[in-house]
Amino acid sequence: MNKNVKRTVATMMIAGMTVSGAAGVYAGTNMEKISAYLNHSIGFKINGSTYIPKDENGNKLAPITYHDTTYLPVRALSNALNTPIRYDSKTNTIYIGTSTTDQYVLTNYTAAQLEEIKKAFAGFEGFETAYAPQIMINGDVFQKAAATSDGVNLLFKNMTVNVSPRDYSYEYDGTNVTLSNGAKAKWYNIDGTDMLTVKVEDRYVTVSSPSKALSKAQAEKVAVTVTNVGAVQSDMAAVSYTAAQLDEMKKAFAGFDGFESAYAPKVTVKGDALQKVAATSDGVNLLFKNMTVNVSPRDYSFEYDGTNVTLSNGAKAKWYNVDGKDMLTVKVDDRYVTVSSPNKSLTKAQAEKVAVSVAKVGTAQADLATVTYTAAQTKAIKDEFAKFDGFTAAYAPTKMAKDDAFQKVASGDSVIFWFKHMNVQISPRDYSYGYDSTAVTLPNGVKAKWFAPSEVPMLTFQLDDRYVTISSADQSLTKAQIEQIATGVAKLK
Template identity: 25%
Template sequence: MTRKSGIKGFILGAALTAVLTTSFSAYAAPIQKSVSAALSDVKIMLNGQQTTLTDSSGNTVEPINYNGTIYLPIRALSKALGVTAAYDSTNSTVKLTSGTTATADDDSTGADINTDENVPAKPEGDLAPAKPDGDQAPAKPDGTDSGYGTDAKVEGTGKYTQSGDTVTKSDQTIAATEADQSAVKVSDSGTLTLTDSTITKTGDTSSEDNSNFYGLNAAVLSESGSTVTVKNTSITTDADGSNATFSTGEGSVLNISDSTIQTSQDSSRGLDATMTGTVNATNVKITTAGEHAAAIATDRGEGTVNVTGGTMNTSGEGSPGIYSTGKITVSGATIKATGSEAVVIEGRNSATVKNTSLTGAGTRGVMIYQSYSGDAEDGTGTFTMTGGSLNATAGPIFYSTNTDAVINLTNADVTGASGTLLQAQADKWGTTGSNGAIVTLNANNQELSGNVIGDSLSTITLKLATGSTWSGALNSDQKLKSATLKLDATSSWNVTANSYVTALTDSDTTLANINDNGHTIYYDADNSANSWLNGKTVTLQDGGKLTPIS
């Protein structure tokens, strides 16, 4: 996950990085013709900084516009991106290759490539998109970039390293100070038990992707089927890309209990599991201060994190309390994110919380989405909450975009300052025109308050059961593609504004469990789910009406 780059009119960083991470060849056609092209006023941004492209003599070279396609000077561009450009004169081939130290003029023939010419970024002449659906991938809600182009895996070092074997240590002081160096690194099915110790980590990562996916530069790293158990220990990191505890790879487990974790810099999470690794935490106090530094996280490869008790506080922008691209379960904890959502779930993954206090003070309470970053498989994201509390101090309590989502609530104290319970809509992720959300909210023995809203690309279904109550309006602006409400006979709806439902089912056919407060509920008479209403207008108990949409 690299930081976002941009180009005026295009986005350069993630897009071209995606194209150039492997060898790429552009074949010169044996055709000569005269063309007319115009210089194009395109500003090029690389890693957030405006870049001026120059030829081998240091002269400024400009992009050109030919037949609606922007062409970039390939030598200058490859130099800026750290990519080798070479010309094979025998085969009339321009070769672009990343990860090599050769110069742009070097190739197997010794010929000099005229790379000051403007060559399109891919054979058909269009700038390559950052993701398969053709839309530029925006930043993820944890603040990281969601473009493709993962760095090649970097094997870091360790201050304390263990390959295989079974070791028990206590009263240790372990300080890692070098870049890409973990304080503790256990591999090859090793087993380490570490108690009553102090672990510190400084020295930045050389690759945030490697830190996020494989635990490079982590304070404590369990990999390749190892088991690390940490008890009554203090872990502190003050470096970019320095996760406190990290488990990665099949069979890898990291257990931590009765300990404290503090991270200060960006991309430095408290608990993190990837590539089917597992982290188990009991009574751990976690504080993170950097950006995109969730207290509890999984990343690429669907890791598992189980948390019992403890307190977790994050303050950085884009640093949710929980960020799940795997399976995260939390019980009896207190989690507060002052600069982000309480919980974010991406793709076909889940977060389950029980008797836990959640606070999201960023733009939303809980977010379920799909970024197409490659970190999460497509499918239904699921948030399940039993008991405890959820408070969204800004924005909707629940928000979903570009995915299918299921929200299960049972006897939880759910509150929000915005007046919006649930919002489903297209956002900056996915393909324009098909990137809404399909959301089902299941409430059991649950009190809910707030409006339910969305856009024409999104579908929302509310199911109230087992004595649940909801006070709010459904689709009051009539924008949702579909809005369905299902009530059992023990549950009730307190209507706070005129509402529009695609489908309404109610086990209480007298509709006595709908407190209309004089408002009108409009329903789709053509929807088969409403056939029990026979297209009639029904006067409700407070003088409002249930009537077909005209």
């Protein structure tokens, strides 16, 4: 998209379709008045069907013709094409499709909120199991759960999720769609509010956005994550592996060429404990007191009938049964993780929470040390970030190798931290773009990628509104150590 098109699209998003006046420039802005034409002769067909673009009030929109170029009403088309669009007023940027400002976050209900949701469902005989979405758009917040005459409303700041035994879409004309998990759903409109209804197991889920903050694509993504919320989070506990256990895991994985990276769950049910790690012919079993976690390059669920589910992080998984034992398999990076509970002490909801926590365990924490900045160093770091308009918040690494030491901070088109054994670069730009890369999941669940513009491997990941790149020029740090260090980059206090 060229600069003229970007400017025209931005103007349409902010000011609608009004274009008038002679040439001139508004003081203090980059908006330029033009003389153009509303072109009512152009028609639209999307996937063979006639389409009439309309604004949010139902008024017809017409394309604009300017200097032999036709500009389309992008907001209307984004809804028709089911593609999210978002305008970031801070950076004066339009995002079509996914973007840094159009990310989804986990709902992360508190124990009190989960109890509130469960109580709302508890009043319905045969319908007591609580369901809720596992993601929301960035900036949204759960407000309350309210039981209705025949269902439950989960009220967020920017959306309402209704869970009911009844299909409210039945009596309305609408458009049938297929969601990303293969489920059939229906869009329809009630009193100007778009509604999406999909059947989830024995109930119907309806997602709407009374404030119109969600696009249709975003609502569809939320809908596929609605699932049984299961046990409250207080039933789960973080797993703390000892250095010896981490070494045992790494040795078990090390025997597999191209599959050496060790993975393990980060949470389990309270009271559980890792007992041993055992390499198999094509994977590794992590044996706990109450569960077994198998990590393999093979998908063992393939040959079994089962039930497809969407986990809380949006990953597709499958429940199936082998010799009376329930098994859950999900793909994590380049491998398949299977969670089971031989003694049947874990519920399915608990097993699903374990599954979403499986990630690369990296190096033993004993290999790392905490970075302590002096008052002068902290001031120098903040001063370097202050040079960037709109990027002034200071971030810094808090972990390093035990024998490393912070030396200095400098800036150019980014801020660079120089250590004895590593460089940490924090920038508004993604320097990995255009290079071949390998995607990885960091121990804290953040997606990252390795690339090598020269012979030095570099790790890049997004943190809030910036990109962090970590490398070790003398290559004294392992990739596992760098990935652990990456989890410690945070806003400087």
